[in-house]
Amino acid sequence: MxxxxxxxxxxxxxxxxxxxxxxxxxxxxxxxxxxxxxxxxxxxxxxxxxxxxxxxxxxxxxxxxxxxxxxxxxxxxxxxxxxxxxxxxxxxxxxxxxxxxxxxxxxxxxxxxxxxxxGSITGLPILEWGDLRLNPSTYEVHYGESPVHLTPKEYGLLELLLRNGRRVLSRSVMIERVWSLESPPEEHTVKVHIRGLRQKLKAAGASEDTIETVHSMGYRLSLPHCATGID
Structure with missing residues (x-):
């Protein structure tokens, strides 16, 4: 938001x-x-x-x-x-x-x-992707029954990915949507946060390839049980 x-x-x-x-x-x-x-x-x-x-x-x-x-x-x-x-x-x-x-x-x-x-007719619905759930009303993230504790930026990136599903998001788009205009980071910073997000999701039981890297383009959520490469 x-x-x-x-x-x-x-x-x-x-x-x-x-x-x-x-x-x-x-x-x-x-x-x-x-x-x-x-x-x-x-x-x-x-x-x-x-x-x-x-x-x-x-x-x-x-x-x-x-x-x-x-x-x-x-x-x-x-x-x-x-x-x-x-x-x-x-x-x-x-x-x-x-x-x-x-x-x-x-x-x-x-x-x-x-x-x-x-302001929303449907309120703030829970965002789901397989067993991954994010509740925008409470800022809680779960994979199955396991809570996933994220930093504000990790949370923002995951919410953005969940709202876009299979749509590929470039690092520049992620910076524009998750960081304020007053403090935009280098694009490499996005890679660091994505790596941390992947590690926390994996620790909660998610597949290592839940967040897929699309070479030279950006990131998106992978299809369930679909093996992909990560960066």
Whole structure:
């Protein structure tokens, strides 16, 4: 899941981004409303965390612009003022919910999970590939009855692979979808994370070739009981 955080307080933005990353979200940061607008036009986000008071274009105006241009993704407003008028104004222009600063992280996480569930007709279905299961609602991964404990990046890569099945994903695509725009790694880093992911899946009982390398192209999930080469 990819979140756009539009917040001009750099310290707060970094703190929130780090906390959300620990919750397995990919987070991009924009420090003003206009930058946030261009980010939404360039990339597909699952949710926007939007401060009300922003330079260039304030949060209320950005929310109104997004809705007037047909963007339906959930918008969670951040406001420093706990007043009825602020809540009503945000909701009137299309915001789905709001959180008051200083931000209670557990409350923020709960609101985000609720909005992501509400934003999908089917909710967040469990992703399955043979005996491999990933629950996006709880961030739990199992192979058969065995839990698989993954780092945030390993989890993000596995979720991406499960959502694409036999579609080949290049390393550059994986970087674009799993890492934030502010900290893209070298492509070799993807190889390292894939290796670690394979080792953990194998330790849980999965086949060594569950994640298949397609030479010079990228990675995909292998067909059950299909022997393939790995890198």
């Amino acid at each position: 990819r979140i756009l955080l539009v917040e001009d307080d750099e310290r707060l933005a970094e703190t929130l981004a780090e906390a959300l990353t620990d919750q397995r979200y990919v987070v991009d940061i924009a420090t003003d409303g206009e930058s946030g607008w261009y980010r939404v036009k360039a990339l597909e986000y699952d949710l926007i965390l939007l401060d009300v008071m922003l330079p260039e274009l304030d949060g209320i105006s950005l929310c109104h612009r997004l809705r007037s241009h047909g963007h339906t993704l959930p918008i969670l407003m951040l406001t420093a003022c706990d007043t009825i008028s602020d809540e009503v104004t945000g909701l009137d222009v299309g915001a789905d919910d709001y959180v008051v600063k200083p931000v209670d992280l557990q409350k923020l996480f709960a609101r985000i999970r609720a909005l992501l569930r509400r």
